[in-house]
Amino acid sequence: MTSDHDVIIVGTGLAGGILAGVLAEGGRRVLLLERGRALADSAIPGDHLRNHRLTLYGDNTTPEPARHPRVFIDAAGDPHTVLPHDARYQLNAFTVGGGARVWGMQAWRFHSDDFRMATRYGVPDGSSLADWPIGYADLAPFYERAEHEIGVAGDHAGTTHAPRARDFPLPPVPRSPSAEWLARGADRLGWRTFTPPLAVNTRPYLGRGACIQCAQCIGFACPTDAKNGSHNTLLPRALASGRCTLVTRAHASRIITDNSGQAIGVEYFAPTTTDSATLERRTARARTIIVSSGAIESARLLLLSASPLQPHGLGNHSDHLGRHVQGHSYPIAYGLLPPDVEPSLLGPGVSVATTQFNHGNPGIIGGAMLANDFVKLPLIFWRQSLPPDTPRWGLANKRAMRDLFRRGIDVRSPVQEIPSPDSRVALDPAVRDTFGLPVARLSGTTHPETVRTAEFMRARAEEWLRASGAERVWSWPVEKKFSAGQHQAGTCRMSADPRDGVTDPFGRVHGHDHLFVCDGSLHVTNGGFNPALTIMALAFRTGEHILASP
Amino acid sequence: MSLTPPQLTALRSLLDRIIPADDFPGALTAGTDTYVLRHLLGDCTEEAHALLLGLTQLDAETVACHGAHQTFATLLPTQQDALLADLAAARPMTPWPPQLPAAPWFHRLVELAHEGFYADPANGGNRDAASWGMLGYAPRTTPERAAP
Ligand SMILES: Cc1cc2nc3c(=O)[nH]c(=O)nc-3n(C[C@H](O)[C@H](O)[C@H](O)COP(=O)(O)OP(=O)(O)OC[C@H]3O[C@@H](n4cnc5c(N)ncnc54)[C@H](O)[C@@H]3O)c2cc1C
Ligand code: SF4
Numbered sequence: 001m002t003s004d005h006d007v008i009i010v011g012t013g014l015a016g017g018i019l020a021g022v023l024a025e026g027g028r029r030v031l032l033l034e035r036g037r038a039l040a041d042s043a044i045p046g047d048h049l050r051n052h053r054l055t056l057y058g059d060n061t062t063p064e065p066a067r068h069p070r071v072f073i074d075a076a077g078d079p080h081t082v083l084p085h086d087a088r089y090q091l092n093a094f095t096v097g098g099g100a101r102v103w104g105m106q107a108w109r110f111h112s113d114d115f116r117m118a119t120r121y122g123v124p125d126g127s128s129l130a131d132w133p134i135g136y137a138d139l140a141p142f143y144e145r146a147e148h149e150i151g152v153a154g155d156h157a158g159t160t161h162a163p164r165a166r167d168f169p170l171p172p173v174p175r176s177p178s179a180e181w182l183a184r185g186a187d188r189l190g191w192r193t194f195t196p197p198l199a200v201n202t203r204p205y206l207g208r209g210a211c212i213q214c215a216q217c218i219g220f221a222c223p224t225d226a227k228n229g230s231h232n233t234l235l236p237r238a239l240a241s242g243r244c245t246l247v248t249r250a251h252a253s254r255i256i257t258d259n260s261g262q263a264i265g266v267e268y269f270a271p272t273t274t275d276s277a278t279l280e281r282r283t284a285r286a287r288t289i290i291v292s293s294g295a296i297e298s299a300r301l302l303l304l305s306a307s308p309l310q311p312h313g314l315g316n317h318s319d320h321l322g323r324h325v326q327g328h329s330y331p332i333a334y335g336l337l338p339p340d341v342e343p344s345l346l347g348p349g350v351s352v353a354t355t356q357f358n359h360g361n362p363g364i365i366g367g368a369m370l371a372n373d374f375v376k377l378p379l380i381f382w383r384q385s386l387p388p389d390t391p392r393w394g395l396a397n398k399r400a401m402r403d404l405f406r407r408g409i410d411v412r413s414p415v416q417e418i419p420s421p422d423s424r425v426a427l428d429p430a431v432r433d434t435f436g437l438p439v440a441r442l443s444g445t446t447h448p449e450t451v452r453t454a455e456f457m458r459a460r461a462e463e464w465l466r467a468s469g470a471e472r473v474w475s476w477p478v479e480k481k482f483s484a485g486q487h488q489a490g491t492c493r494m495s496a497d498p499r500d501g502v503t504d505p506f507g508r509v510h511g512h513d514h515l516f517v518c519d520g521s522l523h524v525t526n527g528g529f530n531p532a533l534t535i536m537a538l539a540f541r542t543g544e545h546i547l548a549s550p
Numbered sequence: 551m552s553l554t555p556p557q558l559t560a561l562r563s564l565l566d567r568i569i570p571a572d573d574f575p576g577a578l579t580a581g582t583d584t585y586v587l588r589h590l591l592g593d594c595t596e597e598a599h600a601l602l603l604g605l606t607q608l609d610a611e612t613v614a615c616h617g618a619h620q621t622f623a624t625l626l627p628t629q630q631d632a633l634l635a636d637l638a639a640a641r642p643m644t645p646w647p648p649q650l651p652a653a654p655w656f657h658r659l660v661e662l663a664h665e666g667f668y669a670d671p672a673n674g675g676n677r678d679a680a681s682w683g684m685l686g687y688a689p690r691t692t693p694e695r696a697a698p
Contacts, residue, residue: 049669214690401684406685
């Protein structure tokens with residue numbers, strides 16, 4: 001085993017890249033393992049059938065998808081072997097930079113009550129709702145760091161759901177006329193709106209250019225590198241320090257532990273030479289090991305690392321590992337803009353939001369932020385956004401597309417889910433990946449309280465469109481289903497007491513001195529907001545904690 | 551997998567009714583048949599077989615409704631639309647292959663046609679971005695050169 005490194009990080013998503021930057025600049029020698037490839041923006045195709053917003057036949061980042069299936073257990077209990085482009089796979093993105101290479105960039109701080117859901121609402125039957133062992137104040141300085149070091153554009157005065165000490169480094173995204181129209185509708189309802197925070201260069205920042213408002217944003221790479229993540233900020237900083245080694249196409253297969261059960265290294269498969277198709281098994285050793293592979297794969301890696309001392313997986317001492325999977329239930333209300341409202345087909349698109357309903361809804365647990373949607377691809381509009389009585393083919397359909405494409409508007413809401421221990425990631429007993437390792441098996445479904453909250457938010461979304469003067473408004477009932485996807489979280493929840501979770505409040509796996517988890521896995525609950533800024537704040541915090549630890 | 555000439559003729563006529571030309575190009579002008587063919591012959595062979603059987607059945611359906619001298623392609627557009635509406639509503643006149651009954655067969659072709667027609671031109675079914683021009687959509691992903 002080589003021991004040229006102080007820290008090994010498994011995964012270079014938003015969290016892994018930030019950890020690498022903080023630790024390498026702090027003097028640690030870092031080995032970064034990433035199973036995906038390092039793709040230039042220009043190497044991420046603009047394919048409207050294969051991208052991270054619409055994965056009809058594939059996506060635009062995953063290497064060798066067929067070699068890495070997962071197993072999805074349906075409501076009847078039947079297993080299905082699924083590939084990454086299948087919605088049941090719950091794909092984020094496997095590439096250097098992770099999901100942020102193609103993300104929508106909404107960069108939200110959670111509400112302070114998002115960290116104390118059990119205290120505020122009680123614990124519903126059948127749920128594992130719990131408070132975080134930390135609160136908003138613990139994360140606030142790291143939210144601020146993420147906003148400044150990653151680059152978030154926002155409206156400081158308007159963003160009031162979470163106390164802010166410092167302005168955003170970038171001015172908010174421009175409001176489209178349809179967003180102004182929604183804002184006026186909200187005024188009529190007495191709802192306060194503002195321009196939501198997005199991690200986008202609204203002007204040149206940190207040495208990169210500004211967004212050109214193209215019409216192909218979410219799901220795709222950015223033509224001007226204005227889409228901010230760790231791949232274009234903290235990761236380059238890590239590499240520039242000279243103390244970080246990045247190995248791509250390096251797939252971690254096991255955390256190696258010693259006779260006392262402590263983590264001492266990582267086993268992984270990597271190409272024999274940079275471009276080789278042949279992969280070899282390698283091991284690397286370091287004092288500190290951080291698993292940062294996204295909530296599904298992080299849990300899987302800890303499960304795969306079972307040892308005689310920890311036969312159910314590392315950190316699975318109290319049967320929390322892999323459980324409490326959450327994403328967001330996402331109700332959407334659709335409508336048609338009146339013909340006199342000027343349409344907008346500019347990216348990113350999300351430019352009006354309200355946090356009126358994140359908490360304090362009578363008889364409802366939690367709630368969510370509401371915002372307008374990203375700029376839409378024509379095919380996505382055809383699939384999702386035509387009024388339900390529109391004929392699906394023929395001239396009538398074509399005319400409807402022509403008349404309505406520029407008039408479609410929708411409002412959507414990432415509803416805070418009520419976690420359930422039965423929503424879980426386990427190892428499949430039968431199906432294996434290309435390395436012969438058991439794949440992730442996903443099972444469980446939405447807690448009934450999540451459905452209630454989501455139905456409440458669906459009604460608010462419709463109400464907003466109606467008050468704004470939409471010509472027609474429609475939506476679809478919320479379905480019960482396994483939920484993780486791009487917002488996957490919860491599988492290695494943090495807890496003060498080892499009996500209540502997988503890691504301590506800094507992400508250190510209970511009972512382990514130098515093994516950490518850092519990504520959405522740590523989230524005890526996932527907020528009524530898109531989760532990535534919280535993932536980033538936790539990464540800064542865990543990184544600083546490791547630097548300060550003896 | 552390959553198509554017989556009658557299957558190819560039926561496919562083209564079918565696509566022409568799914569996305570007809572009007573003041574703007576339809577499926578055939580935009581090359582959507584190329585996209586669908588590429589899909590049937592390449593990407594997704596598992597479903598391709600059933601989809602091709604359906605094209606043959608479409609002509610059988612035509613014969614059952616309009617007599618032996620007709621194929622789907624020789625019907626008038628209004629007749630074609632009426633026949634397709636019956637298939638879409640799961641009211642075929644003839645027995646369809648059990649692995650892909652009439653309505654799901656038709657809906658899948660409707661989907662494939664629109665995929666090709668509204669996707670990016672590189673996928674082959676939206677030549678010269680014809681559908682995007684009709685909608686007023688342009689990705690504009692080429693950074694403009696900075697002013698000198
Ligand atoms: C299209 C899209 C839009 C999105 N929009 C938003 C948004 O607007 N706002 C928001 O908050 N969030 C958004 N997200 C979600 C956001 O991208 C994720 O929350 C974020 O990327 C999570 O960061 P992470 O570091 O935890 O994990 P990831 O970004 O998933 O990174 C994990 C990395 O680990 C690697 N990895 C996994 N297993 C292994 C292994 N065994 N060995 C080595 N490497 C491994 C993966 O390849 C990956 O690169 C979006 C995601 C997508 C795909
Ligand atoms: S809308 Fe802006 S941030 Fe999004 S991809 Fe286009 S240029 Fe980049």
